[in-house]
Amino acid sequence: MKILFAASAVLALTPMAQAQSFAVGTARAERGHAATGYIEVPAGADPATSIPVVVVHGARTGPVLAIVSGAHGTEYASIIAVERLIGALDPTQISGTVILVPLVNRASFDQKVVHVNPVDGKSMNRFYPGRSDGSQTERASYLITKEVVERCDHLIDLHGGDLDESLRPYSYWTKTGHDEQDRISKEMVLAFGLDHIIVSTDRPKDPAASRYLENTATTRGKPSITAEAGHAGTVEPEDVDALVRGCLGVMRHLKMLPGAAEPVASPIWIDSVLTVASDEPGIFYPLVKRGSYVAAGTPIGYVTDFFGKKVFEAKAPAAGVVLYICSVPSMAKGGTVANVGVVRTGS
Ligand SMILES: [Zn+2]
Structure with a gap:
């Protein structure tokens, strides 16, 4: 060839x-x-x-x-x-x-x-x-x-x-x-x-x-x-x-396709992401949904042992948006409960 x-x-x-x-x-x-x-x-x-x-x-x-x-x-x-x-x-x-x-x-x-x-x-x-x-x-x-x-x-x-x-x-x-x-x-x-x-x-x-x-x-x-x-x-x-x-x-x-891009007009900038981890293994129950805006200290979920006793309460470490939250009951010690994004205020 x-x-x-x-x-x-x-x-x-x-x-x-x-x-x-x-x-x-x-x-x-x-x-x-x-x-x-x-x-x-x-x-x-x-x-x-x-x-x-x-x-x-x-x-x-x-x-x-x-x-x-x-x-x-x-x-x-x-x-x-x-x-x-x-x-x-x-x-x-x-x-x-x-x-x-x-x-x-x-x-x-x-x-x-x-x-x-x-x-x-x-x-x-x-x-x-x-x-x-x-x-x-x-x-x-x-x-x-x-x-x-x-x-x-x-x-x-x-x-x-x-x-x-x-x-x-x-x-x-x-x-x-x-x-x-x-x-x-x-x-x-x-x-x-x-x-x-x-x-x-x-x-x-x-x-x-x-x-x-x-x-x-x-x-x-x-x-x-x-x-x-x-x-x-x-x-x-x-x-x-x-x-x-x-x-x-x-x-x-990038001009790879015809037409104009429509850039997001009012972006929400997130300057830091805080990970909430569980101190205990067990069964996880969420209290908020993805995308929720929470105040600092808001309970976002909890973990029980296998007899229903609450062993860990997860709270928002700062005010922000719940970028994601654990979607299943399985929770390991040190497992991720949620990621909370801290939203930039001002310019
Ligand atoms: Zn990935």
Whole structure:
């Protein structure tokens, strides 16, 4: 295939999105087309895995946007949102290239295991930039860093409430201190359209110890965001719609799609997130719903022993919004009861 050889020669000389073809893993798309394939993670001390990937190589040149979900394989609404984007994006209408990775954590999805990759017990959003000689999560993170993060100009990482988390939608804007990068990522998070935005200022600065996927892109100078919607194993249309709309809004903002983005007009900025943990194991009973605004000291739930005796009362540590609250009765000692976001007042 001489044409492909010529295209890869062009790849080396020009920005990636200008190339005639664009490949991630086994998915190679010609300009104006989409292609599906896998990022093949080879076996190491534990088994191999295949991460599905779609490349939508737009008819016109433009930025490369990566959209990733399913690091936590039971955060279903975010996975279904990327599945919907796979069906909806028309390469003939796109300027630039979209890399879609709908399901990073195959084993979590297949086995319905929350929070971690059951193959090695690791969260698939804590071990970036990964390592080629590590366990499956680390090897997958290493290849996603090489194949997706290093190839894109912008990245959107989608999450949501896991099976045990009743979550109201929100996004994260990471403030790096690099003014131009922060300006662009702020515009992206506003174009995404979720009205509650957590400002992250404490993410690692070292690209070699970036931990999170979005932070792996951010520490490599690529304006990127994270967004969450969905709760407790459900695939509610409003959650999926919010994530799909958000990605399309960012694409319009980046001029990858025609039309204007509709940035959120009155964002609610959240400057800190306080985690309420249970001092005792037992049975959890929530007293507030996701998205509730609570005063400091408001009881938000309690834990009983297995004889019905109350052993722990959870109170809001500060006034704020309940970003998520435990959605199931199972409660471990030290388990998360809720995350409360402290809302910025004034400008
Ligand atoms: Zn997640």
